[in-house]
Amino acid sequence: MTQLTMALFSSQKYEQTSFDACLKNQTDIKLTHFEQSLDAQTAILCQGFDAVCVFVNDVVDKTVIEQLAHYGIKCILLRCAGFNNVDLAAANAHNIKVCRVPAYSPEAVAEHCIALMLTLNRKTHKAYNRIREDNFDLNGLLGFNLFKKTIGVIGCGKIGLALVNILNGFGANVLVCDPYATEGNYTLCDIDTLLTQSDAISLHCPLNESTHHLIDETAFSKMKTGVMLINTSRGALVDSKACISALKSKKLGYLGLDVYEQESELFFKDRRDEIMQDDIFSRLVSFPNVLVTGHQGFFTKEALAEIAQTTIDNALEFTHNKPLSNEVK
Template sequence: MKVLIYSAKDFEIPYLEKANHGKHKLTFIKESLSSHTAMKTVGYDAISIFSADEACIITIEKLKSFGVKYISLRSVGYDNVNLRAASRLNLRVANVPAYSPHAIAEHAVSLLLSLNRKLITSNQRIKNYNFDLNNLVGFDLNDKTVGIIGTGNIGSVMTKIMHGFGCKLLGCDIEENKDLIHQYDISYTTLEHLCEQSDIISLHVPLNMETHYLINEDLISKMKYGVIIINTARGAVINTEEVIIGLKSGKIGALGIDVYENEKGVFFRDHSSLIPDDDLLITLNAFPNVLITGHHAFLTEEALTNIAETTMHNLDCWKAGKETENELTDIN
C-alpha cells in the first residue's frame, strides 16, 4: 500500500520506518494536510495525519476524488477529522486510542512541579549566578486537593501519581471509575464542586461540544483564589481570554499548558525569527506564572513506538481487507 505521511517530524520517522518493516511504501512530507495540500495524495491509497492536520469536509471530498481510501491518525484525538463526511464517502479512519497515558500524565505533573516550585525562575537566576531565594516559595503537594477532570486512561494515571504525593483527590467524569475509588480514594463530584474545592485542577478530557471552553469565566469565579490549572488535553477546553483575566486578577495562581486553542500553524514549527501574530499567545508567554510547552507531552520513546506500531497495524488491517479495532468511521 502506498502511504503519504503528512506532518512528518524528524524524530518520528525512524519509529514509523521500524514499525513498517518494509510492508508499505511510505512517503514522508513536512506539510500538514489541508484542502490546499490534499492534491499531493494523488496516486496514494492511504494517508497518515497528526493532530495539527485538517481533514474538514472539503479536504475529505478532495481526498476521495484523488483515490484515497484510508486515513490513519497518529493521535488519540480526532476532532480535526470530519468523520461524518468520511463515513458518507466510505473513507476508513482509525486512530491510536492509547499510546502512552503515562507520558501525558507525567508531563502534566512536570508542569505542576515546575510551576509550584518555580523551577524555571530559579534556574534562570542560577544561570546568572543569582542565588537569591526571594519569591521562590511554593507549597507541599501533600494533603492538597487535586481535581481531575476526566478520569479515562490519562486521568487514571494522573490520579495514581497524585495519590502517591498524598493528595486528596476529586474526580469529575461521565462515568465513575470504581477501581480509582477503591485504590486511590478519589471522590467523584460535580464540576462546580470540584472547582470550588481544588487547589490544583488537571484537565484530561477530549474536545467536543460539551467540553469546548469548559473552563470559562463562570467556573473560574467558583475556583479557589490562587488555583493552579494544568491542561494537557486540548487547547480549546479552556477559554484563553477568560483564563488570562483570571491570571491578571490572581484568581488563577499559575497555568501550565501543553496545548493552546490557536496552536494550529504555530506549534511544531520554529517561529523564533518571526513572532506569531497572536496577542493571546504573546500575553500568556509574558506571565511569569505561565508555563507553555509546545504539544510535546506525548514525546517519549514508549509513546512514539506505540504510535508508530498502531498506525502501521491499522494500515496492515486495511491492506488485508479487514477492519481494525481502532476504526472511527461507520462504513457498511
C-alpha cells in the first residue's frame, strides 16, 4: 500500500491541530476529518477509504463493521485506550485490524481525578460563584483533609498508578483492588474491603462484562455513609439509577463524574439550545453534591499530542505491513 486513506470521525478542531502537526512531513497517510460520529447511518461516508479512526462514543458494532467491510475498510484505528465500543469478533471475521492508543499521559486523567476530588470536597466551584456576587460567607463550604483519609482505587494500571502516586503525596492511606497489581506504595485488598473501608473511591478499570455496573445498589450498601465516588474511566461502570438512590439516602456524599453511561447522546457537543431528553442525567446534575465534566480528563496538550502521534504510528505500521504494536485482538 503506497498511501493509506483514513477517515477520522467525531473530529474536533483541537484534534485537527494535533493530527496536522504529526502529518506535516508525512505523505504515506491522507487524512480526512468528519465532524459526524460513526454509526450505521454515517458509515456510508467510509466509501473510498482504507481505514477509519474513531473515538470513545463512535459506534463500531457488528452492523457497522459489516458496512465497513463492504466499503473496503481494512483497519480501525482507535484514538483512545478503551475498545468496548468495537465488536472485535465481527472485525476479526471480516479480517479488519483494530489498533488502539493504550496509554496517553496517564497523569492527565489522574490529575483531573484529583481536581474533581478537591473541587467537590473544598467546594471551590461554589466559592468562585459566591465571590463574584460579593458573598464572602463560608457557611456551606466546609471540607475535609485528604491527609490520612482512606482512598480506594479500583484498577491500578498506568492511570490508577499515577493517581496512587499523587495520593501518596497528600499523605492518604491508599487501598488498591486489581487482580493484576503487584505490590507498591499502597495496600492491596479485595473489593469488599475497599468498599467498606474507603472514605473516597476512584474507578480506573476497563469496561467489560464483569465490570459493567460494578458500582450498583449492592456496592453502595457496603460503603461508608457520606462516601465520595469519582469515575473518570467508563460511564457504565456505575449504575446511574443506583447513584440517584444513594445520593437521596445520603449514603453517597459526593459524586464526581467525567464519564456517563449514556454520554454518546450528550458529550462533545454544545447543547445549550436543546431540551434535555435524558431524565436520569438531569436528576444527577440537580444534586448540589454532584460535579460532572464532559469527558475532559484526557484533555491536555500533552495527551492530545501523544494520542495523535500513536494513532499515526499505528497507521504507518499497518500501511507498511509491519507488526502492529498496539493491535487489539
